[in-house]
Amino acid sequence: MDATTNNKPGYTYQAVYRYLLDRIEAAPGDVEQRLPSLRQLAQRLGVSVSSTKYAYSLLEDQGRVYARPKLGYFTRVSAHSPPAERLSSLLDTVFASARQPGMLALSSDAPAMLLSLEQPLLMIERELARQYPRSPTPLYQPFGEPELRSVLADRYTRPAQRYWQAEHVFIGADLRSVLELSLRALGLEGEVALVESPCNWAVLRQLQAARMTIIEMPLGEDGRFDLPQLQQVLSTAPVRLAVLSSATNVPQGGVMPAADKQQICAWLAEGDVWLFENDGYGELCFDDSVPRYRDYADPDRLLVFATFDKVMGAEAPYGYLLCQRHTEPLQRLFLERAFRLSPIRQKAIAKLFTSRRVEQHVRKLRATLHARMQHLQALLEAHGQGCLRIVAAQGGAGLWLEATRPVDMRRVFERLLAQRIVIAPGEIFSLRGLWRSHLRLSYTLDWRKDIPQALQQLVKAIQAEAQTP
Template identity: 70%
Template sequence: MTTRKDASFAYQAVYHYLIGLIEAATGAGEQKLPSLRQLALRLGVSVSTTKYAYALLEDEGRIYAKAKFGYFTRAVASAPLSATSASLLDSVFASARQPGMLALSSDAPAMLLSLQSPLLMIERELTRQYPQSHAPLYQPFGEAELRAAVAERYTRSAKNFWQAEQVYIGADLRSVFELSLTALDLNGSVALVESPCSWAILRQLQAAKIRVIEIPLGDDGRFDLPALNEVLTREPVRLAVLSSTVNIPQGGLMPAEDKQQICRWLAEREIWLFENDTWGEFCFSPSAARYRDFADPDRLLVFSTFDKIIGAEAPYGYVLCRQQRAQLQRSFLERGFRLSTIRQKAIARLYLSKRIDPHLKTLQTLLLQRMQQMQALLEQHANGRWQMVVPHGGASFWLKVLPPIKMRQVFERLLAERIVIAPGEIFSQQGAWQQHLRLSYTLDWDKDIAQALTALAQAIDAAT
């Protein structure tokens, strides 16, 4: 087992090293940062580790990438981050990665159990088999063996199958999502999303100048279907982004008949369905229906990433799409990803060796145990402060705080105690869910989680 106590946080050291470079460059205008390979050699880590650290900083808006030129700094304020000096989302994101913080806001299941050690062992074996001089520098759509492994993973029947050429591998989830929007000519359009919605998806839609319509989920994990149909009838929606199984971060599970009806309405209107499968494998119900079971195959794109299952050494994102092949290929060619062929082959071998399913079964068991452990603590500390619904999967609880409070005040107070929560409003563009928060149970359980929840209860009492 690889846990957060050994090699699983190598990227954090790289992240903090880069923070130092960025802060040193503040006020000096735009500065070019080291390339992925230069930084990997300098710090003695893998290229994938440096890529993951860069991706975190890019998501925070601290740096940006120029195609074929590398990464560059943005102007960053030198004052400490807080909810008043920067956006709340950026404060949550950056604070959770500071040393000594207890991040109750995290959502990384591989923290409990990763496959990084087997991955790196396979990579060493492959390095001996494929000398660098004989390996291609990069393959624009991803390594063929990995694309084939992903296609095989998603194939369910002779009628519902995928082929390797319908799979595209990119540097991370953000990149492949961005390229997919561009390739399908969806920038500047109208999108429907479930709410609460992943902040990463909301940020990407905003960057693509897409108008977002948020459809709230009930405590039962279901939409108000008549209201949803009315929105689809009234608005020029071209894209719907929905969680494949369990709704993230809410933790609900929509019935199969609801998903079938939604897919029927989307197909009638020729609306693209982007199925977020990032958490698709982390549903506690093995028979949960996925949207892709009912979707129009000509208007379906599935996107996900490897790091939730394998760990931070596998940050690559991927999409599966049967249509618009020429447009997707052009977008990926123009982006020119330079991904490690050997690392991709190693990930493929993990899948082809059938190690993923036993690993997932063990990881799901651990998640369920930690969820029940957190549930007991939350019930113990609730005392009328919050209402919770037991999640059907994922890695977190979605809590509704019952007394009217200012959640930012709670966030700030806990931050001073080196505890980070994820206020509900970061999961909405429209400022919804201000009485909610997300609490993870993929934590370092060697720390005093009960005391952290006591601090949360006290902060809520103080803000009431």
């Protein structure tokens, strides 16, 4: 292996990382192996010690290796699947179970279930269909309908911070496709990404699909990072991309202080790191005055992405992004992908915005979510028997909870399945197997069901698991 074929630190680091990963995966998973020291590996591959240190630190973050003082690095023995495989398996089980008839899904994440715009959207669509004559050859716009792109540009423009134009907006089929094209267009596939943890599972999956090395930065209960630790990571690891929530950290529910956001954006700019701001829940922060990362970010390395469905409902599944710089590669890839998105549906969404219907709806939805959150919190306090610690939610559609005694929430999930109750274990929001004693409970659930009884079953399952040897 020649790790010196490219002198850029990022490329050297990746070569070392892949060498170690291949070595770890080639060995039996149930046998611990000692790995070369930093200096031994550097000499063997002809790279710097700092490059080998980068590689080991990320493998350590991912739970693949651990360090013994004065002895070096060792692989972790695991009788189970690697963390990434465990995530996919558990996540698929959660979603498949929630879709089964008769299941009470306490795991759902669909804010618009409480209050949607689907009926007004479809009514406007029917009206527009009568106004626009049917063309024998539908004229699909490669970047999205001009009306919708213009509306989004106006909506995101904040005169004191940043102006957007329609040419900066791109509409895709869904969140997955928008992220996929963004990473490819900006040359970020296979690079190192930093994410907040717990992290949106859909974002994690797409970064995995792009073969990215993922560094997870845990959030405290106050919604903040350990800033010295974050600075250390940004100064030592070859991070090319940071994916952060715009307002409310979802699913954790906290809010990053403005001063922290400003400092983080300054560090990202110093390192020439792309910021992908996840604005999927930006409208659902209970305090609308909370500043966004984009208010402080370097416009040359900023991309904002979101979907319509969290606010409008399942009939508006499209994803979108805003990016002021490097739009040419985005245009090229969107042209190649040639999304066939309904022009009339996009025009109808645009009309909901221009009529201020969305603005009115968001205010009502926020109030409804806040009331449901308080109701669920009161039920948990009444029936929780001290088993769960609640992280106060400042937005979003769910509560982030931690068991007061260490338990494997995956096992709790399995116990509840037998009672036709589905929860979202905290493990699905991490690739490193973090948050195993946590879970997310949605308050956009079917409130016609006996929710107090379901919460009592949850508490019993946690207590039973805590007593299991």
